[in-house]
Amino acid sequence: NLFREEYSSILKDLNKNLIVFIDNLDRCLPQNAIQTLEAIRLFLFLPKTAFVIAADEDMIRTSVSEYFKGTSARHHIDYLDKLIQVPIRVPRTGLLEIRSYLFLLHAVNAGIEEDLIEDLRLALEKSLQESWHEDPMKKEDALKVLKCEGNIELAIAFDQVDRIAPIFATSPIIHGNPRIVKRLLNIVKMRSNIAKRRKISLDENVITKLVIFERCAGEEAANALYSMIDTNKNFKKIISEL
Template sequence: MHLKLHTFNNDSEYLQNTQQIVTDYIEKLIQIPYRIPKLSASEIETYNNLLFSLNLLNSEEFQKIYYEYLEFRRGDFYSPFSFGNIKEIISLDDKTELSNLLNISHFMSQMITNVLKGNPRQTKRFLNTFILRRKLAQVASLEIDILILIKLMLLEYLNPTLFKKLNELQSGESGIVLELGMLESVFIDGEENKLGEGFKDWQTPQIQNWIRIEPKIGNVDLRNYFWLVRDKTESTMSNIHMVSPIIQKLYSQISSTDKHQRSVGFIELKKLDELVKDEVFELLNNELLNNPSKTRNLLDTLFDYLEKIDNEKYAVFALDSFKKMSFALIKNERKPIDILKFMKSKHKKLTSGCDELIDEFSQKESCLLQKTAMKAKE
């Protein structure tokens, strides 16, 4: 067997192709690492201002600003392209929203730099989300403080677990988180730290820095803010953040411990269409099943609802809820029996179901509800 050997000169096509392959391969192996540097506070401020301008100005006005920015950058590489620079280029007299955003841009950029550490990708995502939520607040006619929204969003990025925890803490009637006030008194006002083990996750250096960011929010009603970010909270307590501000307001009124507020709430509710009433009742029903700390007050609200919003379907839902409800939640209450007796008298179709439930309660362990059920059977 004979092998035929080929020789190639330097100009051969085969050799040139082979050398190219080797060169390409080596280029893949030998690379110079380059990381995108973190943005400085002034760069973030510039980015804020350009992004706000892009979103709120027409194309012609933005092009003017962008052209001037490029000229500005050639002469000054380190200073921010600020509110002052922009208002020299175009008039902001009739551009209130843009003017307000540019006014807070400097402070906002400091907050973002401190928490996001100048990460370009996170900064862009953060600002786009902020603009979207601000527009949503305007559409929903929510009164919000932009700086508070920014502060809460920073916690959302910094520690999603604590952000969701904060949502659960603020989901009560007032929307005020007392725990935040306690943290602020320690880490801002300098009071003695008597916080227990339950505050351990809130005392890391990162979270302490977040707490110190102005403004303070320990005495602020946070409900509107968490309504805006309800897609990220997924609260398991109830769906109170998944409804519109109007429904929230009505629900807050009718479930208030203040009798006058409740009366006003029901007067307003009666004027509205059935779909609104259905949403408010669904919210009440979910809270009743999922919020044990407010059972007594919610039972009072349920009774008022069945009396003042006369519709048999709500009584049917209420009966079903009593069947699902943990006995431990209501064993020290008389109100369930009062509600069942009322439904019997008002809706004859429900008599059998109400009697069965009263009988079931009467056979439970000795407690206030059991004794009340026994009397109702007499």
């Protein structure tokens, strides 16, 4: 009580609000995550004080169950419900958001000037805001914003976006997670560059198919596919049918 009184008095004298942002709490070990939340408890219901916590809710509930071993499932739910006053759940990234994100990633990978990429970002943002009554931005319009109408390689990459964005957005393995999307795209680029250095003629669309298959089907299925390709002369047909 003495701490709360002194703390409240200090903030009152300063005539300022205290807002503390805590990001990636779910990346902490269970003990550290819960100890952080317990420390926050000391400041609950104090005037002019707010904590903004960004974390994966399921991961934090798992930390609660590990930290308070032997407690019931109901306790795990109540713990966060009592601590978090205003929960704000960020919706999963949708198809149009993933599509826009892929456009930007391809533009960055193509080495487009930062000013033009910012122009594209603003144009895509406007397109998303108006998506409820307007069609999404076309790849031709995106290329025009970037002043890359004649860039065939970027046009091919943008054309691919419309094929893979639905998979990224709806796959239960990828969940429209931007970090996973960027990671998969980086893997595709890395393998494509390796193939070019070794002078292997390999379509980037094929590499993309394989990378997505590995992620969504799992290691065992991927190994089985590669074994099938190694022992089958018609491997091109197998890949085209993925």
